[in-house]
Amino acid sequence: MAIIKTENLTYVYGEGTPFRKVAVDDVNLEIEEGEMVGVIGHTGSGKSTLIQHFNGLLQATSGKIFIDGEELTKDKGKLRDVRFKVGLVFQYPEYQLFEETCYKDIAFGPKNMGLSDEEIDKRIRETVKLVGLDEKLLDKSPFELSGGQKRRVAIAGVMAMNPKILILDEPASGLDPKGRDKILGLIKEYHQEKKNTVMLVSHSMEDVAKNASKILVMNKAKLFCYDDTEKVFHRADELTEMGLAVPQITRVFNRLKAMGVDINDDVYTVKYGTRLLLDILNKKQHPDL
């Protein structure tokens, strides 16, 4: 059974005013449990609006959303339960930190769930390990930490709620390359360990290609496609046309093929590309092998 399912989901901003804008247009989607989904799209393509529907922060203008088989309704009590089931990490989550200590801040979500103090403590220790933070930092003020550490505390705050679905909006933006790799690495680890559904919104095709098993492409408020990573990047021309670049390595291989090299161009990670090239070069040097 699909863990997230939408039927004709449409969202309109400013209905009835001159500023009316359709942000999400008739999206039909089924996401299976345990998937790592990359969400890509141009700025203003509706991807952020779309993900805010999954935990009931935004309510669809029309259409239906099912989370874990249950339809999202406007009932406030149920909406809160949905928010614990679907953890949403916003862009620049470090700006939401407010407590005196990191410990208290991470505890905010679990506390709202009404968990016991022991359970909260257990979860905090667990998530802190997951996001690779030192337990000593827990007693420090979040405002004393470095940018990357702050972000990890903020992400831990959502992870500690142990959501069935974790959605992250641009979790690596504004960090240096090392910080990027760290954050994306820990998300991948989290996914592998918990086997939860993870959605990763990103601008960077490289990041998505490296981590996601499926890709959801939004274009001009519409769902362009939702498919396996290879299949999506195979449509490089269409992606480029809508202003989205495929990973650089894919472009290199597409060009090689266009130049007449007999090569498989379904390449979207540098690792795989290197191996492929080495194979070909080997064959050229030793045609008899």
Place this chain on the structure above:
Amino acid sequence: MLKDITIGQFFPGNSFVHKLDPRFKIVFTIIFIVMLFVADSFAGLGIGIVFVLMAFLISKIPFAMMLKSLKPILSIIIFTSVLNILFIRTGDVVFKWAFLTITKQGLTTAAFMVIRIVALIIGTSLLTYTTSPIVLTDAIERLLSPLKKIKVPVHALAMMMTIALRFIPTLVEETDKIMSAQKARGADLESGNIIQRAKALVPILVPLFVSSFRRAEELALAMECRCYHGGDGRTRMKQLKCGYRDFVALFVLAGFMAVVIVFNVYGI
């Protein structure tokens, strides 16, 4: 939901009224207010109404906006008219019941007051509809600049106002974002008693203050980097210029004012 709040009600356009020099527009508004208070007959007020309606038509602001500007003062209008109707007891009695006496003069005074207030609001909101807040502060600074002679920090005050206006939408957006983020962590902002609700605001206010201070610091640094040092010797990218339009409008307004004064003198 927070995005629906409009601060300043500027309605962009390209009409004659929009193009007027904002300094003149402020002065016009003041003259218009004086005109309404000088007029002591319905005919005089009528002239004022004709003027403001004409200006509204020229500005091409939708008629609905005019009504919208009246909505917040509806209670004041009702209050003053009731007060006038009930407490003016001179003149011909129209209606009498127990301690209630309604006289003809009471009714006319009430009507007079209502028309005056309505005209006042429509006229002043036309100023804010056709002038962007930033331009308006600029004009206020210019108009107040003589006060610099007596050491009033006019430029600093105007700059503060400009910055405040500039950051209102930013802060609204930021509040919206923080609220969403905390709601996503299960924050409950809508239920509970007053104390619980006040407590629930902490997770929103703390990040908001932190980011406001950060922004203020960044802005101050950026301004200093561009050698900002206050108003002395500062020139402007957009010079306020008065042109033939402003004098045409001034002439028309002076004409209306003259008519109102003539009406008063002859008691029409």
